[in-house]
Amino acid sequence: MEVRERLDFQARGIDAALRTLTSRASVREAVVLSTCNRAEVYAVCETTEGGSQEIVSFVARFHELDVSEVLPHVYERTDLDAARHLFRVAAGLDSLVVGEPQILGQVKGAHAAGNSAQTVGPVLNRLFHSSFGAGKRVRSETALGAGAVSVSFAAVSLARKIFGDLTGRTVLVVGAGEMGKLTAQHMRSQGAHRVTIVSRTLARAARTAQAIGGASAAPWDALDSALSASDIVITATGAAAPILTKARIEATMRSRRNRPLFIIDIAMPRDVEPAAGEIEQVFLYNIDDLRATIAENLARRTSEIARAETIVSEEIDKFGGWLRSRGVIPTVVALRQRFESIRRSELQRLDFKLSGLSPDARARLDEITRLLVEKLLLTPTEQLKALTDGDAAGAHAEVLTRLFALQANSAVSEGAGVAEDAVTPRPTAGRVEPFPSAARSSR
Ligand SMILES: NC(=O)c1ccc[n+]([C@@H]2O[C@H](COP(=O)([O-])OP(=O)(O)OC[C@H]3O[C@@H](n4cnc5c(N)ncnc54)[C@H](OP(=O)(O)O)[C@@H]3O)[C@@H](O)[C@H]2O)c1
Known part of the structure; x- marks a missing residue:
């Protein structure tokens, strides 16, 4: 009780915690879950080891404690183990009162607080939404919650x-x-x-x-x-x-x-x-x-726990597939950069031939070529992002890298920290328009 009291984030302000945490260089996304039974930090970091050290030192400093006072009470999960932990929490499997309904609302509240502090990015957003799904399935498909005491x-x-x-x-x-x-x-x-x-x-x-x-x-x-x-x-x-x-x-x-x-x-x-x-x-x-x-x-509901754990595992498989599929994002980014650089260099190469065009027509030409590239990339990008099998995503990324001699950008390795719209072509709603009449007449 005493440790939980000293590490209570609610008392010091979740918003302040999130802001402090994400001001650290290696932390890209963060959510803090602080209830009467737990104080947890979920984060997407540059590296596991560096991130882990930063988080522990943040927890200690934020609560004005020494790291040595915090360390003995720290539990740490990474990658899919972290996801499994959150799914079990949301399902009420890690609660003092197993199956109690309040925790799902508290997990949703933590995600909402991260959203309003703008510290939730694509990975934590998907992680938390998947945990809500796991929690709801456990409640509707098992009797774990039936008769659970608060x-x-x-x-x-x-x-x-x-x-x-x-x-x-x-x-x-x-x-x-x-x-x-x-x-x-x-x-x-x-x-x-x-x-x-x-x-x-x-x-x-x-x-x-x-x-x-x-x-x-x-x-x-x-x-x-x-x-x-x-x-x-x-x-x-x-x-x-x-x-x-x-x-x-x-x-x-x-x-x-x-x-x-x-x-x-x-x-x-x-x-x-x-x-x-x-x-x-x-x-x-x-x-x-x-x-x-x-x-x-709890003894009366033990048989339901195994069924709930199976549901959590199924949901983890789905989330894991999505997470692995994000490995293609650096390839998508590199592919777009490659196409864009070809477009620009071709326009530059033809510059002397285009010199007779009016500024309006030049701008139009630039727009048309850009839209063409976007349209060409739209379907492959969507297909790549839809791959949920990590192995298939890796194989596709490898083929594309070879075919187009790509160099995936290491800054976006594993897709962490990349906004969805950074890898989604945005062709304007309509077709690629021909030259408007004014531009055509000036040709
Ligand atoms: N929710 C759970 O699942 C759960 C489980 C176990 C234990 N707990 C613990 O139970 C306690 C209450 O939780 P809850 O979910 O019922 O919270 P809640 O719905 O937010 O209600 C909090 C209550 O405490 C009063 N309050 C808040 N600050 C106060 C202060 N400084 N002095 C006097 N009264 C104050 C509020 O009064 P006003 O109406 O004036 O704001 C309100 O009546 C918390 O300590 C929580 O950690 C909660």
Whole structure:
């Protein structure tokens, strides 16, 4: 928990992280996925080794830590292993609560943040869209998500284990976001007698309470009195620093005359100062304490995991084919450059013959020859880009390189960092027009 809190990108700003990351020379594209359970950087880099070092040093610096503090917690995946990791994450296979639905939305949010910061290029765009597809297939084609508990449900189950029965218990939910709402709902359906939602924005708490039915809302400044009156407190806010400090809970315990208080903190970063767990009669749990409850739930769905992994593998094969096919991009670029240089040198060679043309006619001639080249290249380019089999793409690239004596540009090797439109001919919508009448008459 402590490490995840220190590496939480949400708190320091995803946008700032993306900008800092892509200002580094070797990082071409980047997306940061930061949830309560993970802090991950997805990047397209010049080289694997250089990129990896840059990313680790960025993570440390961005969080004002030393690289040596970060390194022991780093896991690193490259190429298709990185893709497989993301697909498993999006499918809920790498979640604390396997199969939980929230993570797919969080992966989509990370991609959207990269898009608005303009740090997503063709490779990460395809990677993330493919991961959404994998996530959706796992949800619709397996029963992995059916009966999967959310973190909030696991928290309510833990409370039920402790108390045996929640009927007659007074419950306080702090936070009225997605987790707060789900928690209050589960508490009500488990028979909790009184459920109060306290949130920073009273109107949101009131809306949530009304939507659930049988729950009430209280203003933020009533938090201490609500704490005093509750048996069970579940905290789920997006606050960057603890809301319930040890001192605050100590004061509450005095007014409760040491009646036991059960607090389950499902926020990340935590809402409750960990030292509060040292107070007598305070029983404090956090997300990591929910693992046993979650494991019991998972045992019932284990058979679905193998099916979900098969779907992930199928989607990886498709993505791998696309990635390998990008190997033809340097060839496409070189082919276009070759044609363009032939066009230019021919125009130059014929310069003395064309000297009688008016400037308008010269410009028209330039345009016509350019369009001819574009048209000639359109179909081969599309066919090459459509190849999804990496071996076939390599073979085609080799033949073209020989036939046209190409020299693939090393700056665009493996196609990384090349915008799609840089390799797509753009013939204007119409035909290659003959000389307009004015130009024709001047010939
Ligand atoms: N979503 C998940 O799958 C998931 C799973 C496990 C744990 N969690 C953790 O649960 C917590 C809540 O997640 P969520 O998805 O419910 O978030 P959310 O929908 O964004 O809701 C956040 C809630 O926290 C309140 N809040 C934000 N900043 C605050 C601050 N500085 N002081 C007081 N209240 C503040 C918000 O109040 P306003 O209405 O005033 O903005 C809102 O009620 C987070 O710590 C998250 O890491 C989430």
